[in-house]
Each structure stands twice: as C-alpha cells, then as structure tokens.
Amino acid sequence: MKKVYLGVDVGSVSTNIVVMDSNKNILDNLYIRTKGKPIEALKIGLRQTRNKLDKDTKVLGLGTTGSGRHLASTMLGADIVKNEITAHGVAALNTVPDVNTIIEIGGQDSKIILLRDGIVYDFAMNTVCAAGTGSFLDRQAERLGIPIQEFGNLALKSKSQVRIAGRCAVFAESDMIHKQQLGHNQEDIINGLCEAMARNYLNNLGKGKDIKPPVIFQGGVAANIGIKKAFERLLGHEIIVPRFAGVMGAIGSCLLAREEVRKTGKTKFLGLDIADSNFNVKSFECENCSNMCEVVKFYRDEKLAARWGDKCGRWSNVQIAKDDEKLA
Amino acid sequence: MPIKVGIPRALLFYEYYSLWISFFEELGAEVIVSEKTNKEIIDIGVKNTVDEACLPVKVFHGHVMDLKNRVDYIFIPRIISLTEGEYICPKFCGLPEMIKYSIKDIPKFIDTTINFRKSKKNLNRTVMEIGSYITQDKKKIKRAFEIATEKYNNHRMLMETGLLPNDMLKKDFLGEVPQPSKKDKVLLLGHPYNIYDSYMSMEVIDKLRKHGLRVVTCDNLETDVIDEKAKTLNKKMFWSFGRKILGTTLHAIEDDGVCGIIYMACFGCGLDSVIAEIVERKVRRSSDKPFAMLSLDEHTGEAGINTRIEAFVDMIRWREDHEDNLSTYR
Known part of the structure; x- marks a missing residue:
C-alpha cells in the first residue's frame, strides 16, 4: 500500500495538486487552469489525481495554500492551511537547502522571499497593483495570438533591444502596441516585455534587498525562459528554476501537511471520493x-x-x- | 433644544475625539458622531468626492453625508498646522471647501482655521472662534476648553499604558488592555485615520492580536521620547505625523521587545510615499527586524491583506523558533 500526502495550491490563474510520498519524493503533479472557477478546477484536478493513483493508495494528509486555500480546505478537509509565502519558502528549502533568495511570480502576486540559515528572513509582495504578474503575460500572449508556452522561447530569438515600459500594465500594453505599429519584430517586443517585467520586479520588490545567490525562480511564470534570462542579465548570476517550479506552493503545503500530521497523528482529509460530491x-x-x-x-x-x-x-x-x- | 454638532468619525477624529467631544459637550451642545465606517459610508463617500482624492478623504466625505441630515453644524476645521514649524497633509486645509463644493444641502460648518505653524499664541483665539458657534459666553468657552484639555491629556496618558483609541472607543470599554498570551510587540505605523478605522484597515489590529501579538503604535509612546528620537534625523521632518512615525521607528529599532514593524499606507498618499520609504530604509539599515508594508484602497477583498499578515506572523514565529533551536518549519 502506498502512503502519500497531497498538496493543493489554488491560485488565481492555476490550480495545482502535488502527490508526495513519505520520503518527500514527488510522485505526481498537476497544473490546471483555474479559469475563474476554483471549485470546478479542484474537482477536475482531484479526479485526475485519483485516476492516476493506485487503488490501494492511502492519503495520510493534505495541505492547502494559495488565495483559494480556505475554500479548498472547506471542500477537501485540510490538515494545514498556509499562506503562499511560507509554503513557497518551505518548498524551496527542500529543493535547494542553502537557497538565499526566492523569486516567485504567480498569476496575481509576485513575491520576493529572502532566506538566511534556512529560515524566512524577509519577504515582500507586490502592493495593490498586479502589473508584471502571470495574468498580464497571459493577456498579452492572448492578444498577440501566441501560446503562452512559446512566449519565452520567442523572446530568446530577439536580436535587437526594444524597451517597453514596465511600471504599469496599462502603460506596458500601450507601449507594446506603439512599438508594434512602428514595425518592430514581435520577438524583440516580447523580449522587451520580459525585460520590463524583470526590471519592474527588481525595482519594486527587490528594492534595497540583498539578492544573494543561490536564487530560485518559481511560480507559474518561471516556465518563461525569456524572463529567467532577463533576470540573469540584470542580476549577473545564474538563476535556478527547479524541476517543479510551477507547483512549488503545492509542494510546500505537502511538506507542511506531512509535518502537521506527524504532530496530530491523524488527517482531516475527507477522502479522494470527495471529488464526486456536488x-x-x-x-x-x-x-x-x-x-x-x-x-x-x-x-x-x-x-x-x-x-x-x-x-x-x-x-x-x-x-x-x-x-x-x-x-x- | 441644544445645538447639535456633528463630528465625522474620520481623519483626525481618532487623534482628537476626546478633546473635541468634551469641548462641545461642555459648551452645552449635543455631539453626534457619525456611524463607524461601513460599506455604505465608503460607497457614498466615493460617489461624492473628487476622484483623485485618497481613500481617507473619501471616507471623510461619507461620514459627512452620514451626519448631514441630523445636525445643525458639522465640525470640519481647516487644519493647516498642529505644531510649530510643522505641517500636515495639504488636503486638510482644503477640506471644508472640498466638501462644500462636492456635497449639496449640507448644514453650516464650524470651519475655523487651525494654524499653529508660527506659534501656539493664537490658540486662545482659535478656541474662542470655535466656541462662538455655540455660545457667546467667553468664560464658558475657556472653562470648556480647560476641561476638554484635561480629558484629552488623560486620554493620552491612558494610551501610554498601551491602550489604543479604538479600544477606548468601544462601548463596553472597561479600561483594561487586552493582553495576548505571548508578549510580542508589533509596531503598527501609519496615519491614525488608517490604522484605527477598523473597516478601512480591515481590522488589522484585531487580526494581529488574534495571532497573539501585542500591537503598539506611535500613540503608546510619550511625545518627549518621540521628539528626542526625531531630532536625531539629519533633516527635520516637517510633517507632524511623519515626525511621530519616524521618531517611533527609531525608538522601536532599539527596543528588543519589538519583534516586527508594519507600515500601513493608503494608495496614493503623498506623505506615506516618502515617510514609508524613510522608515523602511531606517529599519533595514539599522536593525534586522521584520518589516512589512500594507497598502489600502477601496477593495473589500481581504485575501491580500490576510496573506501578508499571516506570512509576516509566520516569519516572526519562524525566527523565534530558530533562535530557540526548535523545528525549522513555521
């Protein structure tokens, strides 16, 4: 019989589920679009997860995180409900134990987390404005008719610099349109956008912070290699994108659930069949x-x-x- | 029938309510304070304010709307300066006009100018002018102001013991400071009208207290201590609230009991954009205390603020545990 822990991260753009065994190995991970319907997304996700697991798998615990963490906890019965900062910190420490900086860009939030000696030492999140986050990239990809998966690779093909204003999403968009009407290459514009986002992130969140390597880049936007490269150029050192960069929040909540269940001895999880409930x-x-x-x-x-x-x-x-x- | 004086529960109300209420009451007026900020007040305020104003000013408009049909006068002083050589936000000196031209059919204002920039010599004249709306008896006004000042001083002394204005404003207030189980102090900085208005601040004080933290603000510190610290700045801070916030920050940096500092600012506040920046630099350069910035605006979704508070508290606890060499998680 297999014993596993589940981690659920219900974010604004994606809903992620991670299955982890007792030795912290990731057995399965799922990244699906929330599409504004977190309940539906969770049900679909949970069903998919159940179908992939062996019949005799036992779920020892479940943790939730993300902006929909309380909703997910009510639906599924969570052992621990944790904010994204802590979840991301825990997951990053598990992947790269000596990590000093985490760059996390999600759908609506971007965060910087500084760690020293294995503890979260400082963090900052974007303020009221969500410029430079995943949902903005999504929108631009859609507007340009490019699948978001190809966005980063296109940026790498850029040959000349096109500067895009990155301070505000509205300005960035009008700047992009302006440059496009001037006849600039799409690759160059996309690269300009990636650089603008990295620049904006560092100005906004990284301001006054000591960004020491090793730096981990995680969250949905980490899949975009164009932004990773832009960060590397701006910071002057290598950036690690972990294998499961897109689901690190869910991994963190798995680890936290494991810790919690070890303390309490039993789980509050309502079972995988809860996915069939109405x-x-x-x-x-x-x-x-x-x-x-x-x-x-x-x-x-x-x-x-x-x-x-x-x-x-x-x-x-x-x-x-x-x-x-x-x-x- | 006594004259009804309405005081909007917004802006400097949280700073001076004990003074203002008792002054008007001693003069024989009936004081009516607007309802606590709620959705209706914010909605109606936003609708009736020039759109470029900040949220606290919009909220103030909402409170005026709440009062306008049930009082004879509304107390909206034109505040230019509260302390010698210092100013406050320029929106305060345009407040009576802003309201006059945005809201129709309003009762008369008590809009005496309060300007102590050169000196406090004109205090007496200012008080007489405010009082003259209610009575012509100068002795009565003088006496009322003395009593009100005493109340105000008592009120400030109570705050120095650790109470916050919104504790004292509670109907069932008994004079006791709520003591959380753990004695960790979190310094909450920001303009009083942001941090003490529980609707606008999304109950930040209660939320921090629920996490077992003790919330302290500029008001819990003696003015002398704040001023002493503020004097050490290389350049004089000419905004009164800026001086208080910076003085308190410098004091907190050296206070081992303070385990974290939070700055709560309103989106679009010119003063906060400068003061918060200085505070953050001071905290980061001369201490390793956790610091967080919380921004407020009209949105009612609390998820953003809850996540930040939760993560901030986690960070404090994580550090504590680390220092005690316990588990590395949480």
Whole structure:
C-alpha cells in the first residue's frame, strides 16, 4: 500500500495538486487552469489525481495554500492551511537547502522571499497593483495570438533591444502596441516585455534587498525562459528554476501537511471520493447592518458545509449542523 | 433644544475625539458622531468626492453625508498646522471647501482655521472662534476648553499604558488592555485615520492580536521620547505625523521587545510615499527586524491583506523558533 500526502495550491490563474510520498519524493503533479472557477478546477484536478493513483493508495494528509486555500480546505478537509509565502519558502528549502533568495511570480502576486540559515528572513509582495504578474503575460500572449508556452522561447530569438515600459500594465500594453505599429519584430517586443517585467520586479520588490545567490525562480511564470534570462542579465548570476517550479506552493503545503500530521497523528482529509460530491455556492448580501457583507454559503451534496464573508461572525460562527433555513 | 454638532468619525477624529467631544459637550451642545465606517459610508463617500482624492478623504466625505441630515453644524476645521514649524497633509486645509463644493444641502460648518505653524499664541483665539458657534459666553468657552484639555491629556496618558483609541472607543470599554498570551510587540505605523478605522484597515489590529501579538503604535509612546528620537534625523521632518512615525521607528529599532514593524499606507498618499520609504530604509539599515508594508484602497477583498499578515506572523514565529533551536518549519 502506498502512503502519500497531497498538496493543493489554488491560485488565481492555476490550480495545482502535488502527490508526495513519505520520503518527500514527488510522485505526481498537476497544473490546471483555474479559469475563474476554483471549485470546478479542484474537482477536475482531484479526479485526475485519483485516476492516476493506485487503488490501494492511502492519503495520510493534505495541505492547502494559495488565495483559494480556505475554500479548498472547506471542500477537501485540510490538515494545514498556509499562506503562499511560507509554503513557497518551505518548498524551496527542500529543493535547494542553502537557497538565499526566492523569486516567485504567480498569476496575481509576485513575491520576493529572502532566506538566511534556512529560515524566512524577509519577504515582500507586490502592493495593490498586479502589473508584471502571470495574468498580464497571459493577456498579452492572448492578444498577440501566441501560446503562452512559446512566449519565452520567442523572446530568446530577439536580436535587437526594444524597451517597453514596465511600471504599469496599462502603460506596458500601450507601449507594446506603439512599438508594434512602428514595425518592430514581435520577438524583440516580447523580449522587451520580459525585460520590463524583470526590471519592474527588481525595482519594486527587490528594492534595497540583498539578492544573494543561490536564487530560485518559481511560480507559474518561471516556465518563461525569456524572463529567467532577463533576470540573469540584470542580476549577473545564474538563476535556478527547479524541476517543479510551477507547483512549488503545492509542494510546500505537502511538506507542511506531512509535518502537521506527524504532530496530530491523524488527517482531516475527507477522502479522494470527495471529488464526486456536488459542491454548490450561494451568496447573498447580509442586510443586518450597513456593512452589507457579501456572505457565501457553501454546500456539499446539498448540505450546508460552511459560510464565510461576514465581518461580525453572525453567519460564519453559527453551528452549521443547525438547519440554516431557521436562521435565514 | 441644544445645538447639535456633528463630528465625522474620520481623519483626525481618532487623534482628537476626546478633546473635541468634551469641548462641545461642555459648551452645552449635543455631539453626534457619525456611524463607524461601513460599506455604505465608503460607497457614498466615493460617489461624492473628487476622484483623485485618497481613500481617507473619501471616507471623510461619507461620514459627512452620514451626519448631514441630523445636525445643525458639522465640525470640519481647516487644519493647516498642529505644531510649530510643522505641517500636515495639504488636503486638510482644503477640506471644508472640498466638501462644500462636492456635497449639496449640507448644514453650516464650524470651519475655523487651525494654524499653529508660527506659534501656539493664537490658540486662545482659535478656541474662542470655535466656541462662538455655540455660545457667546467667553468664560464658558475657556472653562470648556480647560476641561476638554484635561480629558484629552488623560486620554493620552491612558494610551501610554498601551491602550489604543479604538479600544477606548468601544462601548463596553472597561479600561483594561487586552493582553495576548505571548508578549510580542508589533509596531503598527501609519496615519491614525488608517490604522484605527477598523473597516478601512480591515481590522488589522484585531487580526494581529488574534495571532497573539501585542500591537503598539506611535500613540503608546510619550511625545518627549518621540521628539528626542526625531531630532536625531539629519533633516527635520516637517510633517507632524511623519515626525511621530519616524521618531517611533527609531525608538522601536532599539527596543528588543519589538519583534516586527508594519507600515500601513493608503494608495496614493503623498506623505506615506516618502515617510514609508524613510522608515523602511531606517529599519533595514539599522536593525534586522521584520518589516512589512500594507497598502489600502477601496477593495473589500481581504485575501491580500490576510496573506501578508499571516506570512509576516509566520516569519516572526519562524525566527523565534530558530533562535530557540526548535523545528525549522513555521
């Protein structure tokens, strides 16, 4: 019988699931698009994972991370729910134990994590603006009609410099269009965009930080070799892109779940067959005060499983076991 | 019927509410403070403000809207300078006009100019002018201001024991500081109207406290200590809140009890863009304390701020564990 841990990272752009055995070997990893429907994505992902696992596999624990981590935890029953910074830090330390810097660029977030002596020492995340993250690259690839997978390789073909403004996604896009109308090569424009993103990242997040090698580049955008090269040119040293760069958050939550289950001795995971359950979400605007919180009601197989979104706790604290119709 | 004076629960309310409320009450007015910031107030404020203003100013407009049909006067002083040789954000001195031209059918304003840049000599005249909206009895105004000042000083002394304005503003406030299990101090920096408005700050204080951290702000430190520290800067910080924030930062850098520093700024704030930068450099150059920057704007999704707070707390705990040579995780 195989014993495994599951790590789930529900991000804005992708939903990742990682299967790890007790010796920290990655047995399987899955990267699917969230497409704005995290519940659907998780169900599809979990079914795919189940189909690939042997019948007698036992799941010892499950961890969730990503901006949809609480939703995923409610759906699947997680042993540990952790923020992305910690999850990415743990995963990177497991891959390169002496890592000093992590560059992580995801769908909506970009982060820099500095580690010293094996602990997270400092971090920064992009502020309110999501310029220079995966979703922006996605949009540009779509606009240019290029599959995102080929974006990086195209950038490498560039022969001359085209400077694109990287401070703001809106400016970057108009700059790109402007350069394209001037007749510049698409490769050069794409390369310019990769450089703009790397430059913006370093100016914005790397500002005043001591970016010491070894540097790991992870998150969905790490698959883009054009940006990796741009970082290497700007930083002047090699950058490591780990084999499972796109799913490092999920790997981190696997490792954290393993740690947690070792402490508690049992898992809260509801089982792989939960993928066949029917999940439903209804939301309403609470009218009890002028905050008008948007409360979400989460149903598993037509039964109310959780509620969240209220500031005061009148909905989320109420015993779920009670018939909610009485309260509504 | 007493005169009804409305005080918007926004901007410098969190700094001076004890002074203002007791002053008007001593004069015999009925003081009505607007509701706590909520979605409706923000929505209505955003709708009625020039679009380039910052969120705190928009929120202020919302509070004025909340008051406008139920008071005789709204207290919107034109604040230019609170301390000699210093200024505050220029939006404050245009606030009465901004509101006059953005909101229709509003009651009269008490919009006395408060300007102590040259000296505090005109304090008496300023107080008399504000008081004259309610009564012509100068002795009464003088007496009311004395009582109000005493209340205000008491209030400041209470804060020096570790209380925060939003603790004292609670209806069931008993005068006790909530003591978390662990005695870790996190310094929360930022303009008072950002950090103490729990809706706008997405309850950052409560969230940090739930993680077992003690939240301290500029207000918990004696003014003398802050000023002493601020004097060591190579250049005088001429914004009053900037001086407080920087002085407190310098003090915290040397305080071993402070295990982390968070700066909460509003998107588009000119002052914060400078002060936060100086704070970050000071913290990074002369200490190894964790530092995080939180930006606020109109969005109501709390995921971003929760992730940052969680990760920040994880980092603090991780470091503690590391120092105690325990597990390397978390």
